[in-house]
Amino acid sequence: MKKNFKLENLDCANCAAKMEAAINKIDGVSAVISFMTSRLTLEAEDAYFEEAVETAQKAISKVEPDCLIVR
Amino acid sequence: MNKKQKRQLIRIILAVVLVAGALFSEMLVGIPKTLTTVLYFAAYITVGLETVQKAARNIFRGQVFDENFLMALATVGAIILGEMTEANAVMIFYQIGELFESCAVDKSRKSISELMDIRPDYANVLREGIEVKLDPYEVKIGDIIIVKPGEKIPMDGRVIEGRTSVDTAALTGEAEPRAAEVGDEVISGCINMTGVIQVQVTKEFEESTVSKILNLVENATSKKANVEKFITKFARVYTPLVCMSALIIAVIPPLVSGGQEFSVWIYRALTFLVISCPCALVISVPLSFFGGIGGAGKLGVLIKGSNYLEALARVETVVFDKTGTLTTGSFEIEEIIAEEAYTKEQLLELTAYAESYSHHPISQSIIAVYGKKTEPDRITAVKEIAGRGVEALIRFRNKEITVHVGNEKMMKDIGIFEVPISENTIVYVAVEGKFAGYITFADKVKKDGPETIRKLKKIGVRRTVMLTGDRKRTAEKVASELGIDRVSAELLPQDKVREIEELLAQKNEKRSVVFVGDGINDAPVLARADVGVAMGGLGSDAAIEAADIVIMTDEPSRLASAIAIAKKTTGIARQNVIFALAIKFAVLALAVAGVASMWAAIFADVGVAVLAILNSIRALNVSKFE
Structure with missing residues (x-):
């Protein structure tokens, strides 16, 4: 499944790149973050999708604690 | 400016005032040194505390x-070294850069969001005769909505009452409003201008043009260049790497030379x-x-990703589909030539009857010119012969006659070997196996066709190619009218894919082949080209989905505008990268040599950022490409 999320409080372009790299390190998850539109496109297996969003959020928080995936 | 930005600005101003105070106090005699230090620290805390905390x-x-x-x-280090002014300057300029x-x-x-300000907020729906204001998501197919002047059309549908003109500028960049009457399709995202209309919804909001376009634009930057x-x-x-170098510079030279001070x-x-x-x-x-x-987007060209913009800038060959792309695609009757036994009107009548069940654009054109309603009981039998034409039994002058309408092959099949030829599209008519006349059609070249090819050449397109299923003679006439370099005619859909593959194999590896079609029958070709461009995308889902770039209007010249924008944009991006890297590396080198002070470093960081951003904003200005 592929889904598009809005990101709240995404403040810096380099952070966005770091988050993207961090999420792509998670097994079975691929992600693109567009800094200009503040959007995250996440792709993962249907069965693990919720879990994937959770782990992605954790990876994001590590880079920028205020940044949230809007669900 | 939002709250956060305003707060940041106030902090910066406050810090500048404090630093100025500190500098002033240094110059005066008799002011205790502690006051100066206190002012510096106050400035640093004002502007830099948040950064240090983070x-x-x-x-x-x-x-x-x-x-x-x-x-x-960097700043705490500078403070420790006693460089209070510089520590504050770095922090202040860093904050200015961020702001x-x-x-x-x-x-x-x-x-961009202003540009895409096409999202409707509500729809006036007729429910049991009463008008209710609903969220566009709640409206279903078949519902009747009322759109008043000045309102956005919330979803795609067909006009069932009223007449008006609609402003499509937000979608197409076209200033001229379109007329809409009962029976006409209207597209969501357009603005209703003059009259109240009732529209029967044909697509749910999520499937409507406006949603598709918004989605496309929002996702565009996720396809990265x-x-x-x-x-x-x-x-x-x-x-x-730079941090490691910094560490090495701080530790190794003083240890090796022994003589020089650590602080330097x-x-x-x-x-x-x-x-x-x-x-x-x-x-x-x-x-x-x-x-x-x-x-x-402002010019009505939707680009689905930064990568396509980049590929468009590297264009080498532009391949056009003919019908509907370079030509209007509506076949206008040019000439009707009848043999002696018939008048022109009779020939047209016979042809219209024979073609009355066909949906081919040529048949539509014949029926439209005939103008009168065909009486179905005069047609006894109709047989379509693929790749040839139509065979029909029609009552004419109180007799039942066989009429053949079709191309050269059809005439040969019934034993007519000599027919007149023309460079235009031609339809032959035979009655009872005897040649009765023919009709020629001109597929008109679009107004901005020749200008398009000229512009493309001017911006560096090496080769223009036209592909068509049409006959060679017709194709060559259109090509010479437009100034196209190469023509391949009489192609079946699969041949077009093969042609594209050939062109892809011939091109320079670093450059790209762009295909422009109307998006209806050429999805495989659109997909195969480096960049697939669909024309006249307004209201055509297939085109919007299959293509990488959608030109919302019917003007091929917009492609030239899009390429010019792509070149400008990639140029700006490249300038930024080269400029920023060159300055940064130069200042790094100077810093090692001890020539560059921290002030130069501030310029290399914040100054470069500001200049690069200002340069980037230039990409938004496209007025000269219109």
């Missing part, structure tokens, strides 16, 4: 090389840290692409 917090999270950390380290960056990003986000990928990768290596080298190392932040680089590239995509 840096400390992020270290505990394992984010060592983040920009807060770098700035905190500037966030304002610039907001500005270009806003200009190569420059952008390069720069983010580069940033990942660059920062740690530490100062140089701190200079390194100031330059090591890659944010300017990382933001300036997507910012320019975002601007370019937004700018193209």
Whole structure:
């Protein structure tokens, strides 16, 4: 499944790149973050999708604690 | 400016005042030194406390090389070395850069959302005769909606009552309004201008044009250009590398030489840290692409990703489909030539009857010109023969006669071997096996066709090619009228794919082949080309989905505009990368040599960022490409 999320409080372009790299390190998850539109496109297996969003959020928080995936 | 940005601005101003006070107090005699120091610290805390806090917090999270950390380290280091003015300057300028960056990003986000201000907020739906205001998501297919003058049409549908004109400018960039009457399709996102209309909804909101376009634009920047990928990768290596160098500079030279003081080298190392932040680089590239995509949108050209913009800028060959792309696709009757036994009107009548069940554009054109209603009981039998034409039994002058309408092959099949030829599309008519006459059609070249080819040549397209299923003679006439370099005619759909593959094999590896079609029958070709462009995308889902770039209007000249925008945008992105890297590396080298002070480093960081951002914003300005 592929889904598009809005990101709240995404403040810096380099952070966005770091988050993207961090999420792509998670097994079975691929992600693109567009800094200009503040959007995250996440792709993962249907069965693990919720879990994937959770782990992605954790990876994001590590880079920028205020940044949230809007669900 | 939002609240956060205003707060930041106030802090910066306050810090500048405090630093000015400190500098002033240094010059006066009799002021105690402590006051100066206190003022400096007050300034630093005002402007830099948040950064230092963030840096400390992020270290505990394992984010060592983040920009807060770098700035905190550089400034705290400067304070320890006693360089209070410079520590404050670095922090103040860093904050100015951040503020500037966030304002610039907001500005270009806003200009794009204004551009895409086509999302309808509500729909007036007729429910049991009463008008109710509903969320567009709640409206179903078949519902009847009322659209008043000045309102956006919330979803695609067909007019069932009233007449009006609609402004499609938000979607197409076209200023001329379109007329809409009962029976006409109207497209969501357009603005109703003059009259109240009732529209029967044919698509749910999520499937409507407006949703599709918004979706496409919002996702466009997630398909990243190569420059952008390069720069983010580069940033990942660059920062740690500069930091390591800083560490080496701080420690090794003093140890080796022994004679020189540590503080000199530490100062140089701190200079390194100031330059090591890659944010300017990382933001300036997507910012320019975002601007370019937004700018193209203003002209009615939707680009589905930064990567396509990049490929468009590298165009070498442009391949056009003929019908509907370079020509209007409506076949206008040019000439009706009847043999002696019939008048022109009779020939037209017979042809119209024979073709009355066909949906071919040529048949439609014949029926339209005939004008009168065909009486179905006069047609006894109709047989369509694929690739040939139509055979029909028609009552004419109280007799039942066989009529053949079709091409040269059809005539040969019934034993007529000699027919007149024309460079235009031609339809032959035979009655009872005898030649009765013919009708020729002109597929008119679009108004801006010749101009398109000229413009393409001017902006560096090496070759223009036209592909068509039409006959060779017709194709060559159109091509010479337009100034196209190469024509391939009489192609079946699969042949078009093969032609594209041939062109792809011939091209220079670094350049691209662009295909432009109407998006209806050429999806495989659109997919196969480096960049697939669909024309006249307004209201055609198939086109919007299959293509990489959609030209909302029917004007092929917009392709030239899009290429010009693409070239400008990629040019800006490249300038930013080269300029920023050159300055950064130059200042790094000067810093090692001890020539560059921290002030130069501040310029290499914040100054470059500001200039790169200003340069990026230029991409939004597309007025000269219209």
